[in-house]
Amino acid sequence: MYEVKAMGHYFTNNKNTKSNPIKHYVSIKNHSFEFLTDHGVFSKKGLDFGSRLLIEAIIDESFDQCLDLGCGYGPIGIVLKYFHPKAQLDMVDVNERAVELAKKNANNNHIDVNVFVSDAFENVEKNYDMIVTNPPIRAGKKVIYNIFESAKKYLREQGSLYVVIQKKQGAPSAMAFCQSIYDQVEVVKKKSGYLVFKCSK
Numbered sequence: 001m002y003e004v005k006a007m008g009h010y011f012t013n014n015k016n017t018k019s020n021p022i023k024h025y026v027s028i029k030n031h032s033f034e035f036l037t038d039h040g041v042f043s044k045k046g047l048d049f050g051s052r053l054l055i056e057a058i059i060d061e062s063f064d065q066c067l068d069l070g071c072g073y074g075p076i077g078i079v080l081k082y083f084h085p086k087a088q089l090d091m092v093d094v095n096e097r098a099v100e101l102a103k104k105n106a107n108n109n110h111i112d113v114n115v116f117v118s119d120a121f122e123n124v125e126k127n128y129d130m131i132v133t134n135p136p137i138r139a140g141k142k143v144i145y146n147i148f149e150s151a152k153k154y155l156r157e158q159g160s161l162y163v164v165i166q167k168k169q170g171a172p173s174a175m176a177f178c179q180s181i182y183d184q185v186e187v188v189k190k191k192s193g194y195l196v197f198k199c200s201k
Contacts, residue, residue, distance in 0.1 A: 019097070028055060028079050035075055035105050041098045042072045042136075050194050051134050054164040055079050057189035057196040063087055063129040067154065069147065070094075070133050071115065074102030080132075081111045090128075092118035121150050128154060132162045137169050148178050152201060161199040162188070171195040 019038055024046040026033045037046065055076055064087055068077030071091035081089040091106075091113055093099050102115045118124055131151050135144040151161045161182070165171040175197050179185045182199040189196040 021101075026075065028052075029059065029083070031082065033075070033079060033082070034108050035073055035078075036101055036108070037073050038097060038101060041095060041101060042070075042134075047075050048134070049192065050164040050166065051076055053189060053191055053194050054132060054134055054162060054196050057164075058130070058132060058162050059083055061130065065126070065128045065156070066090070066130045066132065067092065067124065067128045068132055069120070069151070070136055071102050072098050072134075074098075074105045074113075074115065076132055076134070077102070077113055077115075078106055078109055078111050081106075081113050082109070089113040090124070090126075091115045092124065094119045120147055121154055124154055126154075127156045127159070129156055129159050130162065131155060131159070134164050137165070141170065141173075144174070145177055148174070148199070149181055151199075152181060155201050157201060159201055162196060163199070164194060164196045167193045167195060171197075 021036045021038045024035050024037060026035060026047045066080060066087060066089050068091040071077050071093050074091060077089045077091040091102055096117055099115055099117050106113045106115060116123060131154060135147055137144065155161065165174050175185055178199045182201065184200045186198050187195055188198045
């Protein structure tokens with residue numbers, strides 16, 4: 001569970017932050033996506049480096065069911081669904097403004113995904129081939145490690161959790177923690193101090 005009562009943080013459900021939506025355009029594999037961002041939502045200035053790296057690492061993976069955990073305004077799940085139109089994509093976030101933005105962004109990009117509010121896995125009811133997350137680092141190690149551990153229960157057999165973390169924000173220790181839980185943990189992409197690692201059952 002990563003509900004943290006701290007005003008202004010993107011990983012909380014913060015309804016009172018002033019709203020000022022901004023439109024951004026993002027190009028992935030020669031396709032242009034349109035995203036609205038806003039105050040009180042992670043990476044309001046556009047697609048962050050870590051999320052882009054995570055997308056690049058998993059965009060060619062095959063899957064039937066995927067969960068974008070902590071989806072923010074929705075870029076990871078929306079891009080994955082575009083390139084995997086037959087797959088089912090669920091997207092969750094504790095931040096209600098983020099969830100509303102993700103729904104709008106899915107609609108604006110003509111993408112059919114299921115977006116709903118959930119404090120980590122609180123409202124998640126099924127299992128997935130793939131869970132992806134750019135975790136809320138500022139919520140603290142205890143919170144994100146709980147996410148990594150809980151994710152295993154929501155993976156199908158042979159399913160995988162994909163995580164992106166900056167090395168200086170604790171990627172090596174996060175990997176070590178995941179190695180104590182999962183059968184296999186491997187780095188699948190790294191660039192500019194960021195690591196994307198895959199945790200498999």
